[in-house]
Amino acid sequence: MKKxxxxxxxxxxxxxxxxxxxxxxxxxxxxxxICRDCRxxxxxxxxxxxxxxxxxxxxVSSMDTSAISSxxxxxxxxxxxxxxxxxxxxxxxxxxxxxxxxxxxxxxAATVWNQDNPVMPAGPSAIVTxxxxxxxxxxxxxxxxxxxxxxxxxxx
Amino acid sequence: MRRLSILIVIxxxxxxxxxxGTPEAAAERGAVSRVRIIHAxxxxxxxxxxLRDVAGELQSVFRYTSYRLLNEQTLSLAFxxxxxxxxxxxxxxxxxxxxxxxxxxxxxxxxxxNTVRVFATDFRLRDGSSITIGxxxxxxxxxxxxxxxxxx
Numbered sequence: 001m002k003k004x005x006x007x008x009x010x011x012x013x014x015x016x017x018x019x020x021x022x023x024x025x026x027x028x029x030x031x032x033x034i035c036r037d038c039r040x041x042x043x044x045x046x047x048x049x050x051x052x053x054x055x056x057x058x059x060v061s062s063m064d065t066s067a068i069s070s071x072x073x074x075x076x077x078x079x080x081x082x083x084x085x086x087x088x089x090x091x092x093x094x095x096x097x098x099x100x101x102x103x104x105x106x107x108x109a110a111t112v113w114n115q116d117n118p119v120m121p122a123g124p125s126a127i128v129t130x131x132x133x134x135x136x137x138x139x140x141x142x143x144x145x146x147x148x149x150x151x152x153x154x155x156x
Numbered sequence: 157m158r159r160l161s162i163l164i165v166i167x168x169x170x171x172x173x174x175x176x177g178t179p180e181a182a183a184e185r186g187a188v189s190r191v192r193i194i195h196a197x198x199x200x201x202x203x204x205x206x207l208r209d210v211a212g213e214l215q216s217v218f219r220y221t222s223y224r225l226l227n228e229q230t231l232s233l234a235f236x237x238x239x240x241x242x243x244x245x246x247x248x249x250x251x252x253x254x255x256x257x258x259x260x261x262x263x264x265x266x267x268x269x270n271t272v273r274v275f276a277t278d279f280r281l282r283d284g285s286s287i288t289i290g291x292x293x294x295x296x297x298x299x300x301x302x303x304x305x306x307x308x
Binding site: 123124125126127128129130131132133134138141143144145146148149150151152153154155156 | 282
């Protein structure tokens with residue numbers, strides 16, 4: 001029997017898989033009415049398709065899909081998790097690295113700034129906590145304008 | 157690896173920030189002190205130009221008309237170390253920065269006359285400010301010791 005060359009085997013396979021455009025599909029169906037060779041090809045592809053589906057179905061039904069699903073999800077989760085979340089799943093929120101870096105920078109800068117630029121306390125220029133003189137008297141004064149502290153003592 | 161480096165940088169920064177605020181770190185610091193020996197007297201008006209910054213304060217309290225700078229000495233001392241400044245009349249001023257907190261530097265001052273301690277005081281000086289101690293008579297006037305302190 002002469003082999004039909006009107007449609008390729010690929011097109012017939014696509015027809016069986018319902019992948020042909022509507023107009024091409026109609027043409028091929030019209031052709032099948034008159035071409036025994038192509039009908040045989042269609043039947044063959046249909047049987048193959050059915051066999052493959054049956055085999056796949058039997059394999060899939062015997063699989064533990066929940067185990068596969070959890071394995072895949074776990075892998076995806078690990079892949080997507082940031083560094084800290086992977087090792088500290090409960091304690092570390094997202095973008096924690098940037099936040100901690102900011103806090104560390106602020107704390108360090110503030111500490112250095114406070115030590116080099118202490119906030120100027122109000123009051124006298126000096127707070128006298130103790131005085132001791134061998135004889136005579138001691139006075140502690142404070143200027144009115146600039147709160148300048150003055151200690152005046154007399155020697156014997 | 158890059159994230160591990162960032163983590164190390166953060167931890168280091170935190171440790172540095174904490175350590176730089178500890179008393180141990182502060183104990184290694186000290187103060188730069190400027191001691192000016194001033195002769196104050198009544199007589200022809202005179203104001204040493206090097207005393208302009210403190211003249212207003214002194215003139216608001218004292219009635220002397222002459223303020224002359226006799227000596228000026230700057231001491232950079234770690235806390236709890238003592239520096240000395242010679243004073244006319246066989247006197248010596250001992251100055252010890254003891255510590256610093258809340259924007260003030262704690263000083264301990266002693267004045268010795270012929271090796272005998274005649275006056276001593278402790279005070280907390282505002283950082284960058286000064287105090288004046290006076291009283292000893294000297295050449296028809298009196299001696300004033302202006303002590304300025306700044307944390308280093």
